[in-house]
Amino acid sequence: MYRFWHRIEHIYWLLLSLFIRCFTRVYKKRILCWSYYYTKYSCNPRYITEYLLKEHSGEFELYWCFNKDVDVSKLPSEIKVVRWRTWKYLLILNSSAFLFTNTRTGLWKSSFVKRKGQRYVMTWHSSMGIKKIEQDAEETLSLSYINEAKYDSSICDLILSGCKFRTEVIKRAFWYDGEILEKGTPRNDILFQDQRELKQHIFTQYNIPQNAKILLYAPTFRKDMGLQYYKFDWDDILTVLEEKFGSPMFIFLRLHPNFCRAGIDISALCQYERVLDMTYYHDMHELLCISDVLVTDYSSSLFDFSLLHKPCFIYATDYESYDRGTYLKLEELPFPLALNNAELLDVISRFDKEKYENELVEFNKRILGSFEAGKACEALYRWMILC
Template identity: 40%
Template sequence: MSYYGQQYGGNPKYISDYFIKNDRFQRFDLVWGVSKTTEFILPPRIKKVRLFSFKTLRMLATSKVIITNYRLPDYFIKREGQHYIQTWHSSLRLKKVEKDAEAALPASYVKMAKRDSKHTDLILSGSRFSTETIRRAFWYKGDILESGMPRNDMLLQQNELKKKEIKLQIGASNEAKLLLYAPTFRKTFKAEDYKLDYSMIQHIMEQKTGDKWTILVRLHPHLIQHSKDILSGKDVIDATAYPDIQELLAVADICITDYSSLMFDYMITKKPCFLFVPDLETYKKDDRGLYFTPEELPFPIFKKAEDLLGLLQEFDQNQYRKKVQQFTDSVGSYDDGTAARQVYEHIDNICFRAKRSEWNEAI
């Protein structure tokens, strides 16, 4: 299950995809929980159940392994012998979470999180920093798999055929370079906090690289109503409805975001990432607090849209890569492109190690 059944995405998707590709003898039945109000396409191998239905309750009660990236509510009662894996979302994040931000969280969520952690058998970690955060702030004393994030595997795997397919699906030329702009949602909307001069960005990048550039804009769902204020211009593609942000990151040659944790996913590619933070001082005062301020990160930041143009012209790729490497070393990144395989091997061991032991004794 992923994001409350709203999509086939996140770490659970990439674990499922690995099972589909590598479980050749179909020893595992794959079942996906889907929200009652959402429709999306699942791979043929995966069965669908509607959340809160009798079938879902039955699957939760009888499944050997349960994988999710969100806290399960009270109706989940773990039975003896079940193995519950919490993948969480990303390897790093700006805003503090769980116990580190307990004072700013609803009491009902804290109660649910504590209960969920008590039932959890394994949490995935994408970095040494995250492992320390899980130990300190997740009300959790169980096992941690320091595998990296399965959703980041594809960012480290050079699958050119897949990238061509993604470009075709979003309507971009295979020859074009892509700049992805993916702003997050603020509680108070101000158009100036989001608007960029796409035509000038394209002009500068085409002069600098000699390539044709297309802009992809991926809006938060809560920003769709303001899309006319943010989207405009030639060779600008609205990628908001594209189902998987990781695939957009995989094909992007440059990424611009603000406070989204996707910056940390994209960071492992060592391709340029810029942060547009016009409301930085306000954001720093967030009641949850921050693990890092944007100034501590390796990404160039700008507070005025016009300042991006100078950053693009003066960008030094070698210097940027050094800063990214220093930061990834400091947080102890585990992403190496093998996370889904490690989870698969863990589950295979959980489900079949007893039988293997019997086979060994028989031999």
């Protein structure tokens, strides 16, 4: 019965959207954005927005859509906010010339049916990833998602790519044969900028000594949403890190946004004085910028963080049974690999910075073919003005 009324609700909002369209027109300088299904001001849409605000102030009318319970008090004042599934949302949805999202729009969820004069840019939420996605992982996806993804790709005008490897994935797996902008990933532009002020701000906010260093632990999700894959011996890890890098260490725990949406209690993972739960922190890339070491598993943050040439380690306790599959074998990547806590302690203690950097350069040249140069937002702007 719930599913029946849920579908009726979807149909109601879609029909209402089409009705409102009859009384609106498309404004060439109006932009609507959302991130992670209206839950965050983050990721590629955020960095596109802030680039436009800084470099092209006043040129565009910028709207963001959020769920009704999302706090928007800290947004830049130039951004206009609409709430999902309100009349105003439907009005802006149907009158914006550009729509930027980092996930699939979802016809039933967004009520978005593209009209003449609109351009939909799907920025996605990674530059390059190990785990298989979209059609390459079709057996793990629901039929409803596959149908939505195919529809979404059919109305998409542009997808962004951060490297040659990702371009080939888009062509093969995204049910998409349209234009791909091979100029980098907007959210990675920040990695090429000076972030000392940001670091000082975050350290002050969380009472972290200014001489401390940060290990960011940011694994991706599993289909069963279990927490058993992420257990650390925090005492031992911190001891080894401090011996290796010579500074007081703190750990930022950052789980995947899917845990936020599912409302899963992760407090058991961070019951330690110097482990801070940053899962709900608004933007992952700010954390990457100020961190000194990254530990993850199959997350695309590996390749983002490697642009900083800082130590990155793979901690994959379920490598042999991982349910999504991987594009590349973990042992062939330039990042030291550990399958259990003891191995992680070992690879950290034996870390060779020179060897690591040489292997990074070779891997990028031979496998990835990165387009990242800190100019992705600028390239997208140039594409927009030609539309």
